[in-house]
Amino acid sequence: MVFVDATPSGYKPQEIFEINSSSGKSLAQPALLKGKTFIRDQDKLQGYSIDQ
Numbered sequence: 001m002v003f004v005d006a007t008p009s010g011y012k013p014q015e016i017f018e019i020n021s022s023s024g025k026s027l028a029q030p031a032l033l034k035g036k037t038f039i040r041d042q043d044k045l046q047g048y049s050i051d052q
Contacts, residue, residue, distance in 0.1 A: 001019055037050050
């Protein structure tokens, strides 16, 4: 997962982390809510704090 600052001239990565997935990949779109991102896998839901 990569979070970026996006501008018309390009983007700059701000946060990079690996998602723990039992299948090796996660195909669901992440959900963002109140400084956290939630990522669903086949058999679990993971939450990550992205507050700065």
